[in-house]
Amino acid sequence: MKHLFFFIFLLFAVSCVRQPEIYGPVPTRSQLEWQQMETYAFIHFGLNTFNDMEWGYGDTPAETFNPMDLDCEQWVLTLKACGMKGVILTAKHHDGFCLWPTETTDYSIKNSPYKDGQGDVVGELCEACRKHDLKFGVYLSPWDRHQASYGNEDYVKLYHQQIQELVDHYGPFFEFWFDGANGGDGWYGGACETRSIKAEEYYQYDKARDIIWSKYPNTMIFGGTVPTLRWIGNEEGKAKSTQWCNYTFDFQDLNNTKLLSTGIPDGDAWLPAEVDVSIRPGWFYHENEQPKSLEQLLDIYYQSVGRNASLLLNFPVDKTGRIPDADSIRAIEWYQTLQNTFANDLLKGLRPSTNSALENHQELIYTFEKPTTLQCLILQEDITQGQRVERFSINYYRNGKWLPIETDEEMTTIGYKRIIQFKPATMERLRIRFIKAKGPVTLSKVSGY
Ligand code: FUL
Secondary structure, three states, X not given: OOOOOOOOEEOOOOOOOOOOOOOOOOOOHHHHHHHHHOEEEEEEOXXXXXXXXXXXXXXXXXXXXXXXXXXXXXXXXXXXXXXXXXXXXXXXXXXXXEOOOOOOOOOEHHHOOHHHHOOOHHHHHHHHHHHHOOEXXXXXXXXXXXXXXXXXXHHHHHHHHHHHHHHHHOOOOOEEXXXXXXXXXXXXXXXXXXXXXXXXXXXXXXXXXHHHHHHOOXXXXXXXXXXXXXXXXXXXXXXXXXXXXXXXXXXXXXXXXXXXXXXXOOXXXXXXXXXXXXXXXXXXXOOOOOOOOHHHHHHHHHHHOOEOEEEEEEEEOOOOOOOOHHHHHHHHHHHHHHHHHOOOOOOOOOOOEEOXXXXXXXXXXEEEEEEEEEEEEEEEEOHHHOOOEEEEEEEEEEOOEEEEOOOOOOOOOOOOOEEEEEEEEEEEEEEEEEEEEOOOOEEEEEEEO
């Protein structure tokens, strides 16, 4: 490494330090606001819920959609109680059944017993979100196993019309989800065959995006060829600890799970990661499944939000039309555990000393008034300046010696937020050393617990 000269810019500290130049790609305003949300929910609900399925073939009778106790306010209040900042609903999953009274197909809620065909789950959830101040988003599967026209031009028109309807009647959307799955086989109006399309051309995603942005330009886009965020590459709730928001726009790379899992350090675009995972094994409700344990959910949090990614946590709504109690209780317990963990910042009020005389690195040293036990640090870069840190170390001073903290986390990237958990250590001083970075290190926050 050549002689790099780093200096630390702590937004909350010394204001006389001049702000360094922006380095590499930086987030748009919508991306920044979206990253600050940190946790938001998915709701998978539809015909699959009533038929014990994950991927309906496209011929499941619309009459089977019959929630007797559907209450979107219960969803919204539950999600708010577990700290979610928004919710994304499966307005249409791969089976093609629409949860709003669309003009584009009969395969919708209009032909279900729910409210005698007068219901509109997309509208009801949108309304509940507005009432209780939760952000709203939709998932609209491009793959449609119901439509006879799937695979030809007519379907793409129909798909764009569905987007147009959603934009006309609901919104604003904080995120719009174009799912990437395309299993091939389906009912397709009775043809019952396998159809393959070239996703990057067929769906005309740039046009789809323009329909959304013409009314709601701040909508974040998941999937397709013009995304503003990226999939993490697995559905297990795990981001890699080395995690760049930088990426290079190439459709092939948008399907490369290895690159997706870490980002591309020299990527020329800002494309932050989203971790999507379900609180239960399935995305849809199944009677014989149970929510994940508290420990599993905590691991998911540390491996997503704690690794510079956003967490999209799915709640399967059950056949009655409610989030099951077991899931609500577990999720609230999870959120409260996190709230308690991060209630008391032990670095608050301490002004770190810095040592800019070091040639290839820079460090922050916190000195405690009395020996203090820490087991977790949260580091945040000021990402409006780009993502820079590539390697760092954490040591503590005790009885005249500097010792390394004991952790399984790699201390590489930071990004919007990085949480490092370690074996509890009692210390007189704490040292964070930046060993390698792409430019001057610009942190916005450091806190300790
Ligand atoms: C996948 C879909 O195939 C699953 O059913 C689910 O909706 C998940 C979030 O995305 O691609």
